[in-house]
Amino acid sequence: MTSLSPYDAVLLLSFGGPEKPEDVVPFLRNVTAGRGIPDSRLEEVGEHYYAFGGKSPINDQNKALLAELRTELAARGVDAPVVWGNRNWDPYLTDVLRELHESGARRVLTLVTSAYASYSGCRQYRENLAAALTTLAGEGRELEIDKIRAYFNNPGFVAANVDAVVAAYERLGAAPSPQAPLVFVTHSIPTPMEVASGTETRGSYSAQHHDVAAVVAERAGERLGHKVPWELAYCSRSGTPFTPWLEPDVNRTLAALHADGAERVVLAPIGFVSDHMEVIYDLDTEARETADELGMRMERAATAGTAPEFVGGLVDMLLERAATERGEHPEKVTTGALGPWRDVCAPGCCRLRAGVDSGVPAACEQPAAALA
Numbered sequence: 344m345t346s347l348s349p350y351d352a353v354l355l356l357s358f359g360g361p362e363k364p365e366d367v368v369p370f371l372r373n374v375t376a377g378r379g380i381p382d383s384r385l386e387e388v389g390e391h392y393y394a395f396g397g398k399s400p401i402n403d404q405n406k407a408l409l410a411e412l413r414t415e416l417a418a419r420g421v422d423a424p425v426v427w428g429n430r431n432w433d434p435y436l437t438d439v440l441r442e443l444h445e446s447g448a449r450r451v452l453t454l455v456t457s458a459y460a461s462y463s464g465c466r467q468y469r470e471n472l473a474a475a476l477t478t479l480a481g482e483g484r485e486l487e488i489d490k491i492r493a494y495f496n497n498p499g500f501v502a503a504n505v506d507a508v509v510a511a512y513e514r515l516g517a518a519p520s521p522q523a524p525l526v527f528v529t530h531s532i533p534t535p536m537e538v539a540s541g542t543e544t545r546g547s548y549s550a551q552h553h554d555v556a557a558v559v560a561e562r563a564g565e566r567l568g569h570k571v572p573w574e575l576a577y578c579s580r581s582g583t584p585f586t587p588w589l590e591p592d593v594n595r596t597l598a599a600l601h602a603d604g605a606e607r608v609v610l611a612p613i614g615f616v617s618d619h620m621e622v623i624y625d626l627d628t629e630a631r632e633t634a635d636e637l638g639m640r641m642e643r644a645a646t647a648g649t650a651p652e653f654v655g656g657l658v659d660m661l662l663e664r665a666a667t668e669r670g671e672h673p674e675k676v677t678t679g680a681l682g683p684w685r686d687v688c689a690p691g692c693c694r695l696r697a698g699v700d701s702g703v704p705a706a707c708e709q710p711a712a713a714l715a
């Protein structure tokens with residue numbers, strides 16, 4: 344018999360996105376509050392959303408994931424509530440937690456829709472959780488929240504990406520020589536955020552991606568029966584030109600590969616868990632335009648989405664964490680070389696700038712005193 348005990352509920356915590364054109368500007372204001380993104384970039388990103396009718400696909404994708412998580416948890420004998428909340432759009436995190444408390448939940452296990460640990464994928468969500476807990480405590484509602492460890496090297500997440508890469512190569516057709524390169528893509532982040540990502544002893548944001556990429560390329564190669572030459576590229580840079588961000592940009596990588604003689608390419612967005620705006624705009628629209636201009640044939644691999652291996656892997660991790668909290672010692676299976684991430688983040692984990700805390704309290708983190 345599997346159990347979620349000591350937790351009463353599961354929270355799927357995501358980014359949120361606009362549902363209609365009138366939502367776009369208020370959504371972007373929520374996203375960028377105090378984040379120093381130039382207006383020109385906001386107008387540009389607004390256009391990406393308007394090009395898709397003012398609706399991001401991310402909310403529907405989260406509803407689909409929520410449904411699959413419920414089904415899989417139920418199949419394993421867990422009947423706890425599983426709810427969805429966002430940092431930047433309705434349903435808002437604080438409202439969802441208030442309702443959970445109303446329905447009697449006191450201990451909640453959270454899973455965020457970011458697989459990798461960095462400020463954007465880890466700490467920012469934990470800061471939002473801390474703020475929500477403070478608001479609710481002010482209403483006399485006490486909740487305890489934990490978050491499952493970073494899941495980039497979860498075998499289910501990796502397996503879903505291997506399947507997607509194999510399928511993309513199959514769509515590309517018979518093997519030419521030289522083999523079509525595989526370009527893994529993730530969200531670029533500012534270099535200071537990269538430096539402060541991960542923990543003192545474990546891989547940074549980019550190192551986490553390299554760890555996943557190496558395993559996915561090797562396993563895909565085994566299935567396809569040929570070597571898969573790969574590299575890692577970045578998309579969705581914003582911020583001012585004066586701050587360095589992780590490079591190369593995927594469009595530059597495509598041009599460089601083309602200059603080296605590649606006529607075909609597979610793009611695998613391992614940095615994203617579903618086909619949200621970054622994927623359908625920055626890759627399926629912009630990068631595809633680049634490939635077309637270069638005369639390259641491009642296949643974009645699917646994201647993990649609601650692939651059964653991915654959903655199963657997430658549920659494994661929810662149940663693993665529950666077991667750990669009960670004092671059991673569940674096996675933590677991972678792929679690659681980095682090993683399982685910490686269950687509870689170290690003090691200052693994924694802080695915004697190297698050596699300097701973001702200055703805002705974050706939940707799901709050991710108190711600094713616990714280190715001494």
Ligand SMILES: CC1=C(CCC(=O)O)c2cc3nc(cc4[nH]c(cc5[nH]c(cc1n2)c(C)c5CCC(=O)O)c(CCC(=O)O)c4C)C(CCC(=O)O)=C3C
Pocket residue numbers: 358359360361371374375378380384385388399400401456457458461463464530531532533579580581582614615616619620621
């Ligand atoms: C690492 C990372 C992920 C991947 C992990 C994950 O998947 O969570 C991610 C996801 C997402 N980012 C998203 C949207 C945006 N991100 C922005 C801005 C930024 N992202 C950053 C990083 C990341 N972001 C950073 C360092 C910034 C700049 C400053 C800051 O804010 O720290 C901006 C502002 C305009 C712009 O700068 O582009 C928008 C609109 C959406 C929703 C998409 C939809 O609606 O379908 C999703 C899933």
Ligand SMILES: [Fe+2]
Pocket residue numbers: 530
């Ligand atoms: Fe983003």
